[in-house]
Amino acid sequence: MATKQLQDAPTPARPKSTNGVINGTKAGTGDTRIVVIIYGPGQEKIVSVFADVLGKPYRLAPSFQAVGGGDHGTVIGIGASDAKADIGARNKMLMVAINAHCVNLGMPPDLDLSVASDYEFLYTEQPFFRRDLSRFIAFTLGQISHHEALITKPRTYFISTTFPDVRTALSNLDILSVGSDAVEIRVDLLKEPLPDGTFSSVPSMSYVGEQVMLLRQRTELPIIFTTRCTRENGRFPMDNPELYYQYLYRAIQWGCEYVDVEIWLPEDIRRRLYEQRGNSRIISAFHDFSGTFKWPSPEAQSIFQESRKYGDIVKMITIINSMSENYELEYFRSQIKANNPDGPPLSAVNMGQLGQFSRAVNTVFSPITHPLLPIVAAPGQMSAAEINGALSTMGQLPKKNIYAIGSFRSTPQATFFEKCFNELGLPHNFATVDRGVKGSVEAFCLQPNFGGAYINPPLPASQPNIPQLSLSDAARTIGAIDTIVVRGEGAFSFIGDNATWKGIRATLTRDFAPSAYKDRAAIILSSNGEDAASVIFALRSLNIGKIYTVGFKAQGPLASGVEPFTSIESVQRVDQPFAIISALPPDKSHLVQPLLRHFSNGKHTSSSHLPGLGKVFLDLANGPRKGDPLAVAEQSGWTAYGVADTSAFTTVETLRLLVGQNVPYSFVRLASGRGLY
Numbered sequence: 119m120a121t122k123q124l125q126d127a128p129t130p131a132r133p134k135s136t137n138g139v140i141n142g143t144k145a146g147t148g149d150t151r152i153v154v155i156i157y158g159p160g161q162e163k164i165v166s167v168f169a170d171v172l173g174k175p176y177r178l179a180p181s182f183q184a185v186g187g188g189d190h191g192t193v194i195g196i197g198a199s200d201a202k203a204d205i206g207a208r209n210k211m212l213m214v215a216i217n218a219h220c221v222n223l224g225m226p227p228d229l230d231l232s233v234a235s236d237y238e239f240l241y242t243e244q245p246f247f248r249r250d251l252s253r254f255i256a257f258t259l260g261q262i263s264h265h266e267a268l269i270t271k272p273r274t275y276f277i278s279t280t281f282p283d284v285r286t287a288l289s290n291l292d293i294l295s296v297g298s299d300a301v302e303i304r305v306d307l308l309k310e311p312l313p314d315g316t317f318s319s320v321p322s323m324s325y326v327g328e329q330v331m332l333l334r335q336r337t338e339l340p341i342i343f344t345t346r347c348t349r350e351n352g353r354f355p356m357d358n359p360e361l362y363y364q365y366l367y368r369a370i371q372w373g374c375e376y377v378d379v380e381i382w383l384p385e386d387i388r389r390r391l392y393e394q395r396g397n398s399r400i401i402s403a404f405h406d407f408s409g410t411f412k413w414p415s416p417e418a419q420s421i422f423q424e425s426r427k428y429g430d431i432v433k434m435i436t437i438i439n440s441m442s443e444n445y446e447l448e449y450f451r452s453q454i455k456a457n458n459p460d461g462p463p464l465s466a467v468n469m470g471q472l473g474q475f476s477r478a479v480n481t482v483f484s485p486i487t488h489p490l491l492p493i494v495a496a497p498g499q500m501s502a503a504e505i506n507g508a509l510s511t512m513g514q515l516p517k518k519n520i521y522a523i524g525s526f527r528s529t530p531q532a533t534f535f536e537k538c539f540n541e542l543g544l545p546h547n548f549a550t551v552d553r554g555v556k557g558s559v560e561a562f563c564l565q566p567n568f569g570g571a572y573i574n575p576p577l578p579a580s581q582p583n584i585p586q587l588s589l590s591d592a593a594r595t596i597g598a599i600d601t602i603v604v605r606g607e608g609a610f611s612f613i614g615d616n617a618t619w620k621g622i623r624a625t626l627t628r629d630f631a632p633s634a635y636k637d638r639a640a641i642i643l644s645s646n647g648e649d650a651a652s653v654i655f656a657l658r659s660l661n662i663g664k665i666y667t668v669g670f671k672a673q674g675p676l677a678s679g680v681e682p683f684t685s686i687e688s689v690q691r692v693d694q695p696f697a698i699i700s701a702l703p704p705d706k707s708h709l710v711q712p713l714l715r716h717f718s719n720g721k722h723t724s725s726s727h728l729p730g731l732g733k734v735f736l737d738l739a740n741g742p743r744k745g746d747p748l749a750v751a752e753q754s755g756w757t758a759y760g761v762a763d764t765s766a767f768t769t770v771e772t773l774r775l776l777v778g779q780n781v782p783y784s785f786v787r788l789a790s791g792r793g794l795y
C-alpha cells in the first residue's frame with residue numbers, strides 16, 4: 119500500500135548539509151528540487167503564498183507529468199484531485215511534493231495524498247499565519263536549521279508540555295516557554311474527545327496534525343514530537359510498532375524539527391525514520407523504570423551505541439535508587455564524550471527526587487517543566503528556574519554583574535532583563551550605567567564579577583581597548599560591538615559580538631524564506647556607513663544580490679557589490695528591489711517614502727508571467743518621526759516592519775549571548791506591549 123511505498127523510499131536529494139541560517143554563516147540553498155504544492159478545492163491561492171514566501175513565480179499545472187526540468191525556479195500548484203492521479207509516479211529527484219491542506223474545511227487531508235507527499239502543511243484560513251508557512255517551508259527545504267545552533271549552545275532546555283489539548287496552553291505559551299529552546303508535544307498525552315463523551319485511546323492522525331499546527335502557529339521554538347509508550351511512562355500502546363512509524367513519519371512530513379524515536383522499536387522502523395528524516399532531527403530515546411539499570415554496566419554502553427546508529431541526539435533516562443548513581447551517570451557521560459568525539463550529543467538524566475542533581479548538571483536538551491503545566495511529564499522534573507537555582511547553590515552559576523552600558527540612565531529594557539532574570543531564577547545583578555567618559559566600558563569589564571554587557575550605541579570594533587577581548591566575525595566585519603560576552607577566564611575570555619544583525623535578519627525572514635532574498639536587489643538608506651553595516655551583513659547572510667545605497671557609501675569589507683545611487687536616473691535604472699531598509703534617524707525617516715511609492719508596482723526581475731510579488735520594507739528609526747513610512751509602505755504593497763520587531767529579535771539574541779538562555783521573541787513582544795520599546 120501507499121505506506122509501504124514510503125518505507126522503501128528515503129527522502130531523495132536531501133541537501134548535504136542543512137546549513138541554514140546560523141551564526142555568521144550564510145543561508146544554505148537547501149533543497150533545489152521543483153516545489154509542487156497540492157491544494158484543496160478553491161484553495162489555489164495558497165500556491166501563490168508559498169511562491170511569495172520563497173520569492174519565486176508560480177503556475178498551476180494539471181498533473182505531475184506536466185512538470186518538467188524547465189520548471190526549475192517556479193512553484194507549481196496541482197489540485198488535490200488531479201494530484202491523486204499520478205503523485206505515485208512522480209519523479210522524486212526532480213520535485214518535492216507538499217500537500218497543503220486547509221483544516222477549516224472540515225475534512226481531514228486525503229490519506230493517500232498525505233502518505234504519498236514528501237511533506238504536509240496543515241493551515242487555517244482564518245486566522246492565517248504566514249510566518250508558520252514561512253518557517254515550515256524554509257525548514258523542510260533545508261534553508262534554515264535550528265539544530266546546528268542548538269547543539270553548540272552551552273545548555274539547552276526543552277519544555278515537556280503535558281496538555282490533553284494544546285488549545286488550553288496557547289494563551290500561556292509565551293510565558294511557559296521562557297528558558298526553553300524547544301517545545302515537546304507529548305502526543306500520547308493528547309486526549310481526543312469522541313462524540314459519545316469518551317476519549318479516543320490513540321488520538322487520530324488528523325487530531326494530532328491539528329494540534330501540531332496550532333502549536334507551531336503560536337511558537338517560534340522548534341517542536342519535539344513524542345509518542346511515549348506505556349512502558350516508559352507514556353500512553354501510546356505498544357502492540358503495533360508500525361503505528362509509531364506512521365505517526366513519527368507524519369511528524370517528519372509536518373516539519374517537526376525533532377522526532378523522538380524510542381529505542382525499543384524494531385531496528386527497521388528506526389532505520390527507516392532516520393533515513394527519511396529530511397531536515398528533522400531524530401532524538402533516540404531510552405527510558406528505564408525497572409530500578410535495576412546501572413550506568414557502569416555494559417548494557418548502558420550498548421544502549422548508547424545502538425541509539426547513536428539512528429539518532430542525532432541520544433537520550434537516556436532512568437530511575438535510580440541512590441545518590442551515588444548520579445555520580446555514576448556523570449562518569450558515564452564523561453566516558454561517552456571522550457570515546458565518541460564525533461558521536462551525537464548525549465542527554466541523560468535520572469528520574470525521581472534522587473535524580474534531580476543529574477537534571478541540573480545535564481547540559482544537552484534537558485527536559486523541564488513549568489508551574490503552569492497541568493502535570494509534570496516525569497518524576498523529578500524541574501523548571502528552568504529550579505535548575506538555575508540548584509546550579510547557583512552548587513556554585514555552578516556564579517553571581518555576575520551584567521550591564522547595559524550606554525548614553526542613557528535607565529531603559530525599559532533594563533527592567534525587562536531583570537524580569538527575565540527573576541523568571542529564570544538567575545542570580546545575576548543587572549545594572550544600567552552611563553558610558554560617560556571615554557574608557558568606562560573597559561573599566562566595567564575589568565571588575566571582578568563582570569558577567570557581560572550590551573552596549574548602546576555600540577563600541578567601534580577597531581579600538582575597543584579592552585584587554586582579553588576577541589571579536590566575533592560579525593563584530594569584526596560590521597565594525598561594531600554591541601554585546602560583550604564572558605566565556606571562561608584568562609586570555610581572550612571576552613568576546614565582542616554583534617546581536618543587531620541577527621535581529622535584522624530574523625525580522626527579514628519572519629514572513630519570507632531566505633531564498634526570497636537570493637540574488638535580488640536591495641536598497642539601504644542611512645546617514646552613515648556605521649548605521650548601515652549590520653544591515654548589509656544581515657542581507658549578505660541571506661545571499662542578497664546587488665545592494666544600492668542612499669545617503670552613504672559602504673566602506674571596508676562590506677563594500678563589494680554595494681553601489682551608491684548617484685542620481686534619479688540611477689534609481690530609475692534599477693529593477694524592482696526585493697527589500698528596502700531604512701537606517702535613517704527618525705527626523706529623516708520620511709525620506710524613504712518616495713522610493714517606496716516609486717517601486718510600488720514595480721518592474722519585475724522575473725520573466726515569468728506570475729512573479730512572486732513579495733517586497734520587504736524595514737524601518738529602523740527609533741523615536742517620534744516625521745511622516746509614517748510604515749503606512750506608506752503598506753499602502754504601496756510592501757510587507758513592512760518597524761524597529762520594535764528588530765529590537766525584540768535583537769533582545770532575544772542578546773539574552774542568549776549574555777546568559778545563554780532562550781527567551782522567545784513572542785514573550786519579548788508581549789512585554790513590549792507594556793512599554794518595553
Ligand SMILES: O=C1C[C@@](O)(C(=O)O)C[C@@H](O)[C@@H]1O
Nearest residue numbers: 278344435469485495496499
Ligand atoms: O524523554 C523525556 C524526558 C522525560 O521523561 C523526563 O524524564 O523529564 C519527560 C518526557 O516528556 C521526555 O520525552
